[in-house]
Amino acid sequence: MNHETLEKLLYHNFGYEQFREGQREIIEDLLKGNDVLGILPTGTGKSMCYQLPALVLEGTVIVVSPLISLMVDQVKQLKQQGMKRVVAINSFLNPQQKQQVYTHIDQYKLVYCSPEMLQNEQFLQVLKEKVSVSLLVVDEAHCISQWGHEFRTDYLKLDETLKQLKEPTVLALSATAPVHVQDDILKQINRPEMRKHIYPMDRENIAFSVEHVTGMEEKMQRLADILNTHSVPTMIYFSSRQWTEKAAHELSQRVQDLRIAYYHGGMDQVDRLLIQQQFMNNQLDVICCTSAFGMGVNKGNIRLVVHAHIPSQVESFLQEIGRAGRDGFQSVSLTLYSPGDGEIPKRFIETELPSEEMVSNAMRYLQSLSSKGMCIPERTEDIEETLQLSEVQWRFLSYQFEKHGLIKGKNILKHQSGWEDAYYSILRFIHERTMIKQNKLAELLHWVHSENCLRSSLYRSFQTTLKEPTGFCCDRCDFAFDLWETNNNFNQRTEMLNWEEELQRIFLQGGSE
C-alpha cells in the first residue's frame, strides 16, 4: 500500500491530515507482516498504529491491555469517532453478554481483552474456531516486564497463545521502556526478530521544575500561589484518596477563579465519568487526583502537571507528565518535594509483596489443608481473609507456589521435600524484586535532588540524545514561574442559569439556544 492510500484512509476514518512521528513507519512494517516493537512517547497516538491496520487487514486484531478502565476508555473513544466494530471483553460482562459477544465475534475488527482473558479456554476456543487473528497487539508492553514476573503472570504465557492462534503478526507498544525492558519484551513473547521502532521520549515543550518545601502546608500554599497567577488547566497528583479530596476543598477556597475537583478510584462509576468529562470539556480547570486518573485522558491543553507526591518510579512519572501539552504548546511539570516524601512509595514497595511471615503462614496453611486431604478454597477472597493477604500478595504467592511445584490449580501436591527449598527460593525472589523497585525509587529520588539540568538527567537511562526544547528547559537552566506567561482567559464559563432556564436549555426549548 502506498503512502497516499494510507493517508487517505487516515483522513477518511479518523479525520487527521497527516501521520504523527512513527505512525506510518510502524504501520507499513506491520502491513508487510513484520513484528514490531514500538516505543512512542505518550500523547503521540500510539493506538493509531493498530487502529488503522485493523481497517486494512483481513481478520481480527486482538489488543491485549492491562487495565479494564483503559480498555473501556479506548473502546468508548473509538465508538465516539464512529468505529463501531470494536468490543472489550472483560469481567464486567455477565455470562449472557459474553455469550452474545462470542456468537458475533467475527463481526468485530478490534477485540480488546486482558492477558488473563487470553488464558480462558472458552475464549481461546472461540477465537480459534471463528476468526483468524491477523495481528496481536500488546499495549503498554512494559507491563510484561514490570508485572509479568510478579502477579500478572499470564503476560508470560503470551508466546504460547501466539502459537495457538497460528502465529499472527505482533505489535508491542509502550511509551516507557528502557533498554533492558525492551530486551525482556522480545524474550518473553519469543519474537527475537522484531523490528524496533524507538522514538525518543523527551517532550520538547515540557519544562521541568522541582521545588523543595518543608511540608504539605507549604505545598498547598505554593499551589495556591501558582494557580492564582497561572490559571491554566492543571492536574495535581497525590498519593492518597484522602489528600485529593482535602486538597480540592482547600484549593477551592484559596483560589477563587478556578473550578477545582478531585478524582480517585473510590468514587462511584457515574461520578468518575462526570468529573473526567467535565475536565475534558473544559468545565473544570484543576483536577486533584491519584494515579487512577489519566489513563486514556486525551486532553490537549493541559498546561501544568504537578506531583504533590512523587510516584515510585521514573516510568510512572514520565507517563503522568506526558499528559501535559499534547497540543504542542509550552507546558510545565512541577514536583513539590518535602523531606521524607520518599517514605510513602518506599512503604508501598515494602508492603506490595508478602512478608517473610506471610509466606511461611501461607505455606503452613497449605500443608494443613493438604494433611486433611483438602483442596485450596474456591473463593480467593476467603483465602485472602484467612491469611490476611492483599489480592496482589495472594496472586503472587499462588503463582510462586505453582512455579515451585507445590500446587497445581486448586490441588496441593504433597511433596514432603521441596517446601523448604521453595520457601527460601521465594524469599530470595521477593528480596530481589523489592531491591529492583527500591533502586527505581532511588533513581527518581536522585533526580529530585539533582543539581544539574533536570531534563537531561531525567531521560538519561532511556535515550542518548535530547531534542532541543521549544521553550523553557528546566528550573536549573532557564525556567521560573515568573517568566512563564500564560493565557489566563481560556476558561469560558458555562454559567449555570436558574433551573427553569437551565432545563429549557437542556431540552432545547424556548429562545435560549
Add this chain to the structure above:
Amino acid sequence: MFNTLLLHSIQQLQGERSASAILHMLTGKKSSQTFQDVYAYQLSTFFGIYRTITRDELMQELRNLKALHYITTKEREIRLTEAGMEILNKEPIEHTPLAWLNGTTYQHMDQQFWGRLVVFVQTASNIASGQHQFIPVDDRKEVLNWVKVKYRYEQSNLREYLQRLYSELYGLLKGMPEWIAEFTTYRLSSYHRYGMSKDQLAMRYNLSVHDVTITLQAVIHYLLQRVLDHQSTYPYLFQMCEDLQVTYPLTHSAQKTFEWIEKGHSLENIARIRKLKMSTIQDHIVEIALVNPHFRIDNYVTKEAAQNISHTANVLNTNRLKTIRDELSGDYSYFEIRLVLAASQGVSNHESRNT
C-alpha cells in the same frame, strides 16, 4: 437528611435490631429476614434505597450520631437519646423528601429508569444541537442498549420528543421544592455541559454526599410514583419505565416457589422438587405473604394459632420472635409466628382479620 433517615430507622427498630439490620435495609438485601424486618418495623419504604453504601460508611455515620449524642449503643443495641428524638420531632420525615421514598415498590427499577432518562436526554440534546461526539454518562450496557433502540425509533421526531418530555418533566419538577428542582436539573447532562457529580452537588447545597444520594433517590421515586399512577398524563416518561414493572417485588427464587404453590404443590413437595431446604421454602412463603395481597396463609397456620400469635404480639408490642414464642410457651413454630406477623405487617389478607 441521611441522618434523619438513620434516626427515624433507629426509632422504628426500638432497639430490637442491630446496625446490620439497617445496612441490610439500605442495601436491599434479598433475605427473608430483611424483608420481614422492614415490614415489621414499618421501614419498607427505605428498603434498597442506598444499595452502594458500605458497612464502613454506615458505621462511620453511626459513630458521628453517637458523638453528637443523638444515639446510644449498648453492645449491638442502638437507641435514640432525648436529643435524637428532639431532632426527629423538629424535622419529621413527612416534611422531607424522604417521604417520597418507596423502596419495596421501586428499588428494582429506579436506577434503570433514571439511567435511561439521563442518557436519553443527553443523547437527544446533543444530537438535536448537531453534536455527535459525547460520552454517555451512564455506561451500563442495558441502559445504553435501551437508549439506542429508543433513539432509533424517535430519531425522526427528536425535537418534538424533546418538547413533550420537557413539558412532562417540567411539570413534575415544578411540584417539588425549588432547590430540589434545581438540584435535579443540574445533575442532568446535555449538549452544553456534563452534569454535576455528587460531591459537587453536596458542596453547592451544603449537604453530605450521603444526603445527595438519598435526595436523588427520593426524586427518582417521586417521579416514578407520579408517572406510574398517572400514566396518561405522562406518556413519554411512562415509556421509560413501562417494561420495568413487576407484579410483586419478589426475589427470583421466591417467585419460583410461588409458581409451584399456584400449581397446588405442598411445601414438602416443593422443597423436594427444587432440592432446597424446607427452611428456605418457608422463607419464601413469608416473603410472599408480605407482598402479595391475595396470598392466603390459612393453608399453613390454623385460625386459632393466628389469633393467638397476633394477640400476643400486640400485647407485648414486639416483633421479637423469641419473646412471642416464649410467651406462648413454645406452642407454635417460628415459621408460624413469622408468617402471621408477615401477613399482618404486609399487604396480604388473612381470614382471621375479618373475623
